[in-house]
Amino acid sequence: MTENVIEVRGLRNQFGSHVVHNNLDMDLRRGEILGVVGGSGTGKSVLLRSIVGLNRPAAGTVRVLGQDIATLSGPAREALERRWGVLFQSGALFSSLNVRENVEVPLKAVPGLSPETRSALAELKVSMAGLPWIANDKSPADLSGGMVKRAGLARALALDPEIVFLDEPTAGLDPIGADAFDRLILELRDSLNLSVFMVTHDLDTLHTCCDRIAVLSDKRVLASGTIPELLKVDDPWIHEYFHGPRARAAFSTDEGKEQG
Numbered sequence: 001m002t003e004n005v006i007e008v009r010g011l012r013n014q015f016g017s018h019v020v021h022n023n024l025d026m027d028l029r030r031g032e033i034l035g036v037v038g039g040s041g042t043g044k045s046v047l048l049r050s051i052v053g054l055n056r057p058a059a060g061t062v063r064v065l066g067q068d069i070a071t072l073s074g075p076a077r078e079a080l081e082r083r084w085g086v087l088f089q090s091g092a093l094f095s096s097l098n099v100r101e102n103v104e105v106p107l108k109a110v111p112g113l114s115p116e117t118r119s120a121l122a123e124l125k126v127s128m129a130g131l132p133w134i135a136n137d138k139s140p141a142d143l144s145g146g147m148v149k150r151a152g153l154a155r156a157l158a159l160d161p162e163i164v165f166l167d168e169p170t171a172g173l174d175p176i177g178a179d180a181f182d183r184l185i186l187e188l189r190d191s192l193n194l195s196v197f198m199v200t201h202d203l204d205t206l207h208t209c210c211d212r213i214a215v216l217s218d219k220r221v222l223a224s225g226t227i228p229e230l231l232k233v234d235d236p237w238i239h240e241y242f243h244g245p246r247a248r249a250a251f252s253t254d255e256g257k258e259q260g
């Protein structure tokens with residue numbers, strides 16, 4: 001049976017009178033890459049923040065790796081948080097630290113690591129994220145957009161997480177950089193058996209990387225499934241999203257699968 005590493009049930013989020021999510025259900029299965037899509041402002045980032053405990057929902061439950069995060073505090077919460085990593089949209093690197101030092105930040109939570117081991121582990125993650133050795137000593141301000149994303153990914157991988165959250169990882173990258181990043185995500189998922197929750201607007205990324213896609217609309221996950229499954233969903237927004245000219249170019253082989 002497929003194990004869910006994330007289970008969101010009946011989630012409600014609101015800011016004042018503005019209801020962002022209502023009765024939202026969502027699952028992330030172990031080992032899959034789930035793409036989370038939806039129009040601007042549908043609450044993709046708020047959903048991510050609710051799952052990692054940065055946003056307290058008004059109602060509903062979020063279970064990560066079998067545990068209800070709202071009921072955890074102190075060491076139990078910190079132990080669970082060490083089992084995931086997050087790549088925020090901007091990279092969210094500390095500008096005063098170089099890349100190696102940024103990746104070392106989460107490693108400081110691990111008891112008993114000497115500074116030398118911590119530094120060596122950080123350098124390993126930097127290289128796993130596909131950055132050259134020289135990037136370790138660079139400041140975030142001296143990196144290209146693609147390198148910032150990779151440095152943020154190295155930090156997200158610092159603690160050998162089981163789940164990685166990616167918020168628009170290819171936004172702002174040129175097509176070649178975005179394609180290389182997609183392939184890196186796939187390679188890391190396959191080699192490290194990661195489960196990946198990825199907010200994205202990038203149709204090519206959805207096609208290249210994602211096993212399933214969850215569509216946020218009308219304050220909930222309106223539909224989820226593979227691209228061939230979503231191509232058949234009878235909803236105006238989903239239809240426009242998955243059958244528009246850009247989608248047709250990205251998903252042409254999936255349409256073939258749907259017809260075949």
Ligand SMILES: Nc1ncnc2c1ncn2[C@@H]1O[C@H](COP(=O)(O)OP(=O)(O)OP(=O)(O)O)[C@@H](O)[C@H]1O
Nearest residue numbers: 015018020038039040041042043044045046047199
């Ligand atoms: N801390 C907050 N306080 C008030 N409103 C918020 C807060 N965080 C998010 N919102 C609102 O919640 C809604 C959903 O925001 P969110 O950033 O999750 O959307 P999104 O789907 O990720 O959008 P985009 O694709 O444009 O990044 C928006 O209307 C936003 O203004």
